[in-house]
Amino acid sequence: MADGVATLPGISRDAYNARSKRRGLIVASASTIVVTTLIYQLVPRAPGWARVKASFFDRDVLIDTFPRLLDAFLIDIMIFAWCAPAIAIWGLVIALCRDARTPALFPLRVFATLYNDVFRGVPVILVIYLIGFGIPGLGLSRTWSNPYIWGSLALILSYSAYVAEVYRAGIESIHESQRSAAKSLGLSHRHTMRYVILPQAFRRVIPANMNNFISLQKDVALVSFIGPVELLRQASVEKSLLANFTPYIGAAIIFLSVTIPATRFADHLIAKQNRERG
């Protein structure tokens, strides 16, 4: 046989493939059913299961607290809605600074490198505390002390570092021949970036940046440390009053309802990109 694979006499290659695929599906389903059944049967036999179930999976508590959790989730969505565009823009600025090639702009390059090191190295929660309490503490008026402003700023500063690194990887992944071609056409550095490099780089790193934004959807909850009562804080209050952890399960369900579609969308974009690149 040309491909070296034995086929049974009288059965075509296609039929063989179809049969092994079907068999694979049957084995996969059977295995999933066995594992799920085992989990369903064995976990409740653990001695503490009744207590764990009452503490983490209490249906009455879930139903009772869910409306308040949804209300609090609106704050998360709000903060995400104004932080995400700002991060996309500021991250691009930092990436361009990092990419500055002329000697005169060298300080910008140093600044961007330091910026990325610091804000990727410090945990986001520390940045939120420092900026969220520290700057208003210098004596700003009530409107300017608003924790939403400074908490969002902390998130923007932190996440821009990660996004900038992704942009930088995208820019550097554009082959040098693109720049050479642009140069031979007489395009200045600025025009090269604007019309040749950035459009390609931007499209190329969208799937990678999706990761960052999915992560941002959850880290928005950290702003609750400086006051706003968003989903995680509301869940924590309910937990404290009821001495029950089920509100956290409710919060997890709400988070998943947003992050899972986003993750699948990111997967779809990556698959599309792979297909286009061949």
Add this chain to the structure above:
Amino acid sequence: MNRRNLTFASIAVTSMLATGTARAAGECATGKTLEEGVLTVATGNPAYFPWVIDNAPEAGRGFEAAVAYAVAAEMGFEAEQVTWTTSSFDQAIQPGQKNFDFNLQQFSITEDREKVVDFSVPYYTSAMAVVVRQQAIDAGAQPTLDSLKGLTWGADANTTATPVIQSLIAPERAPLLYDDTVDVIAALSANQIDATLLDLPVALYQTGAVMDDGVVLGQFPADESASPDHFGLLMEEGNPIRECVDAALGALEESGRLARIEAEWLQQATDVPVIE
């Protein structure tokens, strides 16, 4: 019987009775503690003034540290037989094994919590006090409910101050919530909130020793409140040591020792205005 036998018999009986009583004091808790002969008490990490002084409960200084040692003594445990551990609120309510016999860190007794853990009888009933900065008073804040409604409130998210603010004060703007009292005071100093509600002893400490311009605007006295804030010792659900602890606290209350501990460690504030 002759005189010598009588003396001998009476001595024997008295000594048996004496040891019997001494054993009875410690007997209630035998076999019911995590570790035989040792009482494991949990408190917060860190443990704040005035409940524990200098975050060192082993020294027995501070209201809750003193109460813990007094309860232990009533139950027959010497001071050396008490070990301390730390526990967060979450660790106290999680469904697995607890790492303490009882836990005290200003837990308020509420019906909802009673379903999941066991509380002792209350060892302290707290008034709640409103803390503001001087600038809020300059701007016209008064110890009246109407005036309080207009302020921006903040509170510790893990305490019962939150529902008290919502139900009793019902402010116009939704309160901001923080992880602990320290963060609340930080927000107050950063001019992000106008007022907060703290237990009266904590309020006195924060305004007296910690904040530059903090003022206790007024209090909701414990005896006048519809649902006063009772602190109880927290124990695992169904823990048999609860009866011993309740008995110990009852004895301390009757003998007046609990009141003396309170007077020693918690400032009596008689001039804090009552909120109307």
